[in-house]
Amino acid sequence: MDKVLIEVEDLKKHYHTSKGTLKAVDGVSLVIRKGETFGLVGESGCGKSTLIRTILRLLYPTSGKIIFEGRNIAHLHEKDLKDLRKRMGIVFQDPHSSLNPRMTIFDILARPLKIHKIVKNRDDMVLRIVEILKLMGLQAEHMIRFPHELSGGQKQRVAIARALMVEPEILFLDEPTSALDVSVQAKILKLLDKVKKQRNLTYFYISHDINLIRVVSDRIAVMYLGKIVELGEKDLVFQKPLHPYTNGLFRSVPIPDPDVKIEKIPLEGEVPSPVNPPSGCRFHPRCEFAKSVCKGKEPKLMKVEDGRMVACHLYQ
Amino acid sequence: MTSEDLSYEQLKKEIKRLKRKRSSQVNLVWKRFTKNRLALIGFIMVSIVIFMAIFSPIVSPYDPYKTNPLERFKPPSMKHILGTDALGRDVFSRLVYGSRIALEIGALIVLFEGMIGISLGLISGYFGGVVDKVIMWLVDVLRSFPIVVLALAIAGILGQGVINVVIALGTVGWTSYARMVRSKVLTIKELDYIEAARSIGESNLSIILRYVFPNVLPTVIVMVYLMMPTALIASATLSFLGLGVQPPTADWGSIIAEGRMYLLKAPWISTSAGFFIMFTVLGFNFIGDGLRDALDPTSRRN
Amino acid sequence: MRSIRHLEETEGVNSVGTLLEIRDLKVSFDTEEGKVEALDGVNLKVKEGEFHALIGETGCGKTVTGLTILGLLDNNAKIENGQVIYKGIDLLKLTEKQLQQQIRGKEITMIFQDPSTSLDPIFTIEEQMLEALENELELTKEEKLKIITEELRKVKLPDVEELLKKYPHQLSGGMKQRVMIAMMLSCRPSLLIADEPTTALDVSTQAQFLKILEDLKRETKITAIYITHNLAVVSEICDTVSVMYAGRIVETASLKEIFLNPQHPYTYKLLHSVLGIETDIEQLQEIPGSVPKLINPPSGCRFHPRCEEAKDICKTKIPKLQEISDGHFVACHKRVMEWTKC
Numbered sequence: 001m002d003k004v005l006i007e008v009e010d011l012k013k014h015y016h017t018s019k020g021t022l023k024a025v026d027g028v029s030l031v032i033r034k035g036e037t038f039g040l041v042g043e044s045g046c047g048k049s050t051l052i053r054t055i056l057r058l059l060y061p062t063s064g065k066i067i068f069e070g071r072n073i074a075h076l077h078e079k080d081l082k083d084l085r086k087r088m089g090i091v092f093q094d095p096h097s098s099l100n101p102r103m104t105i106f107d108i109l110a111r112p113l114k115i116h117k118i119v120k121n122r123d124d125m126v127l128r129i130v131e132i133l134k135l136m137g138l139q140a141e142h143m144i145r146f147p148h149e150l151s152g153g154q155k156q157r158v159a160i161a162r163a164l165m166v167e168p169e170i171l172f173l174d175e176p177t178s179a180l181d182v183s184v185q186a187k188i189l190k191l192l193d194k195v196k197k198q199r200n201l202t203y204f205y206i207s208h209d210i211n212l213i214r215v216v217s218d219r220i221a222v223m224y225l226g227k228i229v230e231l232g233e234k235d236l237v238f239q240k241p242l243h244p245y246t247n248g249l250f251r252s253v254p255i256p257d258p259d260v261k262i263e264k265i266p267l268e269g270e271v272p273s274p275v276n277p278p279s280g281c282r283f284h285p286r287c288e289f290a291k292s293v294c295k296g297k298e299p300k301l302m303k304v305e306d307g308r309m310v311a312c313h314l315y316q
Numbered sequence: 317m318t319s320e321d322l323s324y325e326q327l328k329k330e331i332k333r334l335k336r337k338r339s340s341q342v343n344l345v346w347k348r349f350t351k352n353r354l355a356l357i358g359f360i361m362v363s364i365v366i367f368m369a370i371f372s373p374i375v376s377p378y379d380p381y382k383t384n385p386l387e388r389f390k391p392p393s394m395k396h397i398l399g400t401d402a403l404g405r406d407v408f409s410r411l412v413y414g415s416r417i418a419l420e421i422g423a424l425i426v427l428f429e430g431m432i433g434i435s436l437g438l439i440s441g442y443f444g445g446v447v448d449k450v451i452m453w454l455v456d457v458l459r460s461f462p463i464v465v466l467a468l469a470i471a472g473i474l475g476q477g478v479i480n481v482v483i484a485l486g487t488v489g490w491t492s493y494a495r496m497v498r499s500k501v502l503t504i505k506e507l508d509y510i511e512a513a514r515s516i517g518e519s520n521l522s523i524i525l526r527y528v529f530p531n532v533l534p535t536v537i538v539m540v541y542l543m544m545p546t547a548l549i550a551s552a553t554l555s556f557l558g559l560g561v562q563p564p565t566a567d568w569g570s571i572i573a574e575g576r577m578y579l580l581k582a583p584w585i586s587t588s589a590g591f592f593i594m595f596t597v598l599g600f601n602f603i604g605d606g607l608r609d610a611l612d613p614t615s616r617r618n
Numbered sequence: 619m620r621s622i623r624h625l626e627e628t629e630g631v632n633s634v635g636t637l638l639e640i641r642d643l644k645v646s647f648d649t650e651e652g653k654v655e656a657l658d659g660v661n662l663k664v665k666e667g668e669f670h671a672l673i674g675e676t677g678c679g680k681t682v683t684g685l686t687i688l689g690l691l692d693n694n695a696k697i698e699n700g701q702v703i704y705k706g707i708d709l710l711k712l713t714e715k716q717l718q719q720q721i722r723g724k725e726i727t728m729i730f731q732d733p734s735t736s737l738d739p740i741f742t743i744e745e746q747m748l749e750a751l752e753n754e755l756e757l758t759k760e761e762k763l764k765i766i767t768e769e770l771r772k773v774k775l776p777d778v779e780e781l782l783k784k785y786p787h788q789l790s791g792g793m794k795q796r797v798m799i800a801m802m803l804s805c806r807p808s809l810l811i812a813d814e815p816t817t818a819l820d821v822s823t824q825a826q827f828l829k830i831l832e833d834l835k836r837e838t839k840i841t842a843i844y845i846t847h848n849l850a851v852v853s854e855i856c857d858t859v860s861v862m863y864a865g866r867i868v869e870t871a872s873l874k875e876i877f878l879n880p881q882h883p884y885t886y887k888l889l890h891s892v893l894g895i896e897t898d899i900e901q902l903q904e905i906p907g908s909v910p911k912l913i914n915p916p917s918g919c920r921f922h923p924r925c926e927e928a929k930d931i932c933k934t935k936i937p938k939l940q941e942i943s944d945g946h947f948v949a950c951h952k953r954v955m956e957w958t959k960c
Contacts, residue, residue, distance in 0.1 A: 042822040043821065044820055053511075058511055081517070082517045085515060085517030086517065089515065090515045092511070093508075094508060094510060098512045099512075100526070100527050102530035112516045115517045151909075153907055167517065170952070181675035182849070182888065182892055183904070183905045184908075185695065185891065188905060190902060208821065210821065211893035212434050214911045215893050215902075249821060252822045252824065253821055253823075255850060255897075256849045256850040256852075256853050256877070256892050256894045256895050258853045258878075259874075260853075261854055262825050262854060267822035267826075268826075270790050270792060316411070348650075
């Protein structure tokens with residue numbers, strides 16, 4: 001459990017726009033341990049999607065290190081990435097757009113096998129595909145279908161199957177259920193949980209759905225405007241969120257209980273633009289505890305009492 | 317079905333079913349297409365032209381090249397339904413033979429410009445950056461000239477003849493394909509399945525061929541039908557100006573040009589040739605519109 | 619209750635305290651694949667002053683219900699049967715012109731999931747809000763502007779004067795949604811239909827939005843039909859909940875009853891597949907099978923193929939929505955039988 005699988009160090013991904021530099025990911029450091037489920041929460045535009053795409057090397061990082069199985073992959077050349085693609089997989093949010101509409105399910109699932117030359121012959125390939133379809137709770141006959149003939153939940157199963165075809169170490173899950181109905185969501189989450197146990201996988205979930213992250217994760221991180229503001233064991237963070245943003249965010253989540261209502265507005269204002277983020281602590285304009293130091297100096301992500309990391313001057 | 321009992325034989329069966337499935341998709345498009353009355357009319361119109369082109373010797377009552385000094389400038393009658401021209405040749409027969417040339421040239425032009433335009437459009441849209449800038453610059457430069465003027469210049473340099481007409485018009489025409497394909501690629505490129513393809517290790521070439529192109533294809537098919545009329549008109553224009561197909565070859569453009577001199581005396585020559593061009597052009601346009609609606613039923617509603 | 623000008627009451631008065639009543643509504647759609655029975659006998663009573671939640675999964679017909687009330691269905695839709703009685707008038711019998719002049723915007727308004735599609739990008743907020751008040755002929759422009767500023771303040775938008783001069787693209791999603799609410803309110807409607815109004819918003823913005831709705835509810839006593847799939851949001855602001863499944867309402871009860879004493883097997887399963895009620899993956903409930911296609915829906919109770927408690931009668935007979943305790947209606951053969959026994 002404690003073996004490190006991925007270590008990200010001071011990772012940055014900046015974009016040049018007409019309005020200035022957009023700092024989508026701005027100095028993120030974290031460690032993913034083998035076998036754990038890591039959950040990253042944040043609101044839209046916080047940079048969580050960019051972060052995982054950069055770790056996956058679907059994007060080229062501006063600076064920083066990504067150490068995967070002892071090797072820094074941050075600046076590997078495009079043609080050296082093929083081996084990496086076999087070790088990491090990703091499942092996207094919207095299964096309607098993540099499957100090529102002109103390919104049959106068979107073709108979609110056969111591609112990874114062909115690219116990485118995993119199977120010897122066509123018989124072997126069909127067996128593999130039938131096997132994975134069964135694992136996903138689909139039938140062999142689904143392989144002759146086109147994506148538009150399947151329901152949202154079935155499509156997402158195919159997308160998961162595609163990521164698993166090459167037997168990766170780690171799966172990145174980008175809001176894998178947010179485009180699905182609640183009852184379908186429950187099924188997909190259970191399926192992912194089953195597969196993880198069966199294949200000893202590591203999961204990296206990102207979501208804006210705090211309840212989802214709470215249910216699936218072992219450790220969680222909270223991201224705000226390109227930076228991680230809090231990181232720690234799930235139970236600790238949920239029981240006692242330290243960063244004022246984490247606290248406000250968690251209190252904004254409606255609880256499905258008629259007796260529990262949201263008390264006054266937990267977070268005022270809106271997320272500022274990442275092109276020109278506020279100075280110092282990026283959260284200070286919305287923070288009720290902001291002091292003068294928060295405006296001038298950027299807080300570092302530091303270890304506090306119970307082994308958790310917080311980036312806030314209140315605790316430094 | 318379990319993995320153990322799926323043999324190679326069953327796999328073959330599955331693939332057969334898969335093919336049937338694919339044809340049923342074609343059927344759906346066909347069903348939508350035939351529901352559209354204009355598209356169906358267009359289909360019939362183009363079929364008539366194609367029929368004339370293939371069976372010209374049977375359809376035409378006279379030899380299109382046989383002159384007859386006694387039958388000059390005869391107005392339309394039972395004997396010559398579209399009259400005769402200055403050399404006494406039967407206009408209808410000449411127009412029927414002309415459809416052969418027109419379709420041949422049209423198809424060649426579309427093939428030529430389509431191949432260039434689609435490849436460059438795919439490359440330009442997919443890779444972006446400098447490559448995109450250069451290709452689009454070229455497109456803009458070529459398009460800043462009036463198409464016919466540019467084609468005229470090229471045809472002037474290359475000289476007369478069918479192949480030169482194709483080259484001249486194709487050199488200009490590909491820009492429309494390139495633009496259309498590029499804009500389509502730009503939207504497709506943003507879709508998750510492209511990123512998903514990269515995440516499983518697909519190469520750029522494979523992404524273009526397996527993921528981007530098949531999704532651009534419907535647009536291209538529609539484009540071909542909509543570009544065919546442009547090609548027809550442009551090639552007729554070149555012939556009309558004397559730079560295309562040369563007389564005495566029965567070509568619609570040159571028939572108009574010949575008839576122009578006798579427009580008052582024998583108006584049927586030019587007008588019936590004009591009608592043939594219009595008929596074909598409209599037919600292709602109707603098909604193109606119909607196909608667009610059939611292939612992408614949402615485009616119309618929005 | 620304020621009555622509607624120029625329109626005769628056609629169906630007598632609704633029962634006391636009921637603002638809107640839908641009776642046995644059937645709506646179908648003609649599609650390429652065949653006829654889709656989107657709504658099949660929907661019965662719904664919305665009391666004055668309440669927030670009535672309409673919940674269900676994709677394709678259950680909750681949005682269609684909202685659109686039918688306002689006569690906004692697409693051309694391929696057909697209303698086969700039923701009545702929508704609002705303040706004693708059957709809305710389904712009104713002409714398009716009557717709906718436009720008397721009902722939409724004035725009496726009943728609707729806000730949609732994506733606020734950017736409801737606002738016109740080429741007009742300023744001020745122009746659009748004035749446009750919404752176009753039918754109020756007796757008001758001068760100054761009076762209208764006064765109403766508008768007031769409403770915008772009510773939804774807690776800052777710098778109202780500046781905001782009025784802005785175009786929609788200059789506002790964030792949350793602000794646009796608040797402008798939509800303000801625009802609706804300026805016409806003083808009696809009924810608000812909100813179709814997934816917070817789905818496109820972030821949690822913190824959603825919390826702000828829900829607070830605004832709550833204040834409005836307290837201050838203006840507006841009635842609302844709140845269409846959503848999010849049970850957690852429902853538990854924040856709604857009073858009554860109707861659960862829809864495959865074009866029918868399967869259960870209607872007060873918020874607490876639904877959460878604490880769900881009767882229909884579907885309601886129960888749905889509640890327990892919500893993250894937050896169940897906090898462990900192991901405990902999450904799965905509903906076997908998938909939502910049926912409405913081209914060829916299951917006979918009898920449409921939930922029977924997925925129901926663990928289904929009996930023979932469920933396959934053949936459509937269960938009626940019956941009151942089993944005060945204000946708690948359920949359409950399930952088994953539950954109703956149990957209830958009649960005791």
